[in-house]
Amino acid sequence: MHCYKICWSFMKKTSTIALLASVCFFGMQAVELLFEQETYEKLKAKIVTQFEGKVPYEWSETATGVVSTLGTSDKVIALTCDACGSKTDGYDKELIDFLIKENVPATLFINARWIDKNPTIFKELAANPLFEIESHGMEHKPCSVNGNSIYGLQGTKSPAEVVDEVEKNGLKIALLTGRKPKYYRSGTAFYDEVAVQIVSELGYKVIGFSVLGDKGATLNANEVEKAFLTSENGSIIICHFNRPEKETGAGLRRAIPKLKEKGFTFVKLEEYLSPTSLAT
Numbered sequence: 001m002h003c004y005k006i007c008w009s010f011m012k013k014t015s016t017i018a019l020l021a022s023v024c025f026f027g028m029q030a031v032e033l034l035f036e037q038e039t040y041e042k043l044k045a046k047i048v049t050q051f052e053g054k055v056p057y058e059w060s061e062t063a064t065g066v067v068s069t070l071g072t073s074d075k076v077i078a079l080t081c082d083a084c085g086s087k088t089d090g091y092d093k094e095l096i097d098f099l100i101k102e103n104v105p106a107t108l109f110i111n112a113r114w115i116d117k118n119p120t121i122f123k124e125l126a127a128n129p130l131f132e133i134e135s136h137g138m139e140h141k142p143c144s145v146n147g148n149s150i151y152g153l154q155g156t157k158s159p160a161e162v163v164d165e166v167e168k169n170g171l172k173i174a175l176l177t178g179r180k181p182k183y184y185r186s187g188t189a190f191y192d193e194v195a196v197q198i199v200s201e202l203g204y205k206v207i208g209f210s211v212l213g214d215k216g217a218t219l220n221a222n223e224v225e226k227a228f229l230t231s232e233n234g235s236i237i238i239c240h241f242n243r244p245e246k247e248t249g250a251g252l253r254r255a256i257p258k259l260k261e262k263g264f265t266f267v268k269l270e271e272y273l274s275p276t277s278l279a280t
Contacts (some may be wrong), residue, residue: 040171044163046134047201051094051145051159056192059148064194066208070234070272077231078272079106080207081241084140085113089242094227094248096241100130105254109136109185109207112169114242115176126177132268133177135204138169140187143195143206150190162198163222170204183207183269189238205273213239214248224251231259234272 014024035099041177060069069079078101083089108131115122126133142148144155145162152170156162166184174180184204217240224247228237239248256266 006187010104035130041168042165043202044117044160046255047163047198048159050201051194051198053262054145054159054194056145056148056194058180058193059150059190061189061191061208063191064193065200066191067207067236067273068208069210069236070269071232072265072272074272075233075263075270076267077259078211078236079104080109080185080236080238080269081116081264082109082136082138082185082238083107083111083242084240085111085115085117085242086140087200089114090244091118092241092244092249093224095252096125098249098253098256100128102129102256104266105130105132105268106229106240106266107132107134107183107190107207109134109183110173111136111140111187112138112172113140115172124178124263126179131171132270133181133184134178134185134207134269135166135173135181136185137165137187138172139165141165142188142190143186143199145194145198146192148190148192150188155186155190156198159194162195163202165232166199166204167202170202182272185238194223203280207236207269207273209236209238211237213237214246216240217243217246217248219251219279220248221250221254225258226247228252228255229258231264236269 020044058064070076108125110133125131141156142150142153143162147157147160148155156165170181182204187206189208191206199206211227213227230239239252
């Protein structure tokens, strides 16, 4: 990302010849994303104009527009695992290794700070076709247009902050992986309905959950297992893979074989949620 900032600053002052040189030095993918930066600024200005002054009336995990299930009667479950990026978090390698061993696909919502702390691991996860990499924001903020707070965390304070929280991490992931995320989950998974509309304008579907798998990595293994086993057709499970010292992984390892025995198949979000699918 540091290279990206340098390149952007450099290119704003360069001629066409220098631009061609920068392609050789930084790579075509980085240069293409630099042009997206200008588009991003225009998009941000447009969204601020469109949404400034709109007053939200909802503040919850199920605000209007949030997708909480896959919306299908198929016997499938979407396992989603978050990495939040706090100062004390880490990497639950045992959890991820279990998913790989058991060939269980998952959608990983990853925060920018976690990426910065774990660049090599992030690249390994992104390169594994079993996993779908999606955005968990820049600073793990609740998604609000007026600074609403939850669990002691203050949300984004304006439409402009919503754009920065969502889109900057989207561009970061695109730069590192060559694929821009399709889905977004905020820090705490709390939203107001105006912020959800903004995220939609940015081209992402906002993903909630129907099964609270580990309650922010606070549940013990028995509680995690019990929560997972409440899954129904089309459930979206939320859990965390950034707290290896907790018992999320232990509960997950117990629950997944039992869910398979019940006939459930695990899928990634993109297998069931198209950009135009309705929120449920």
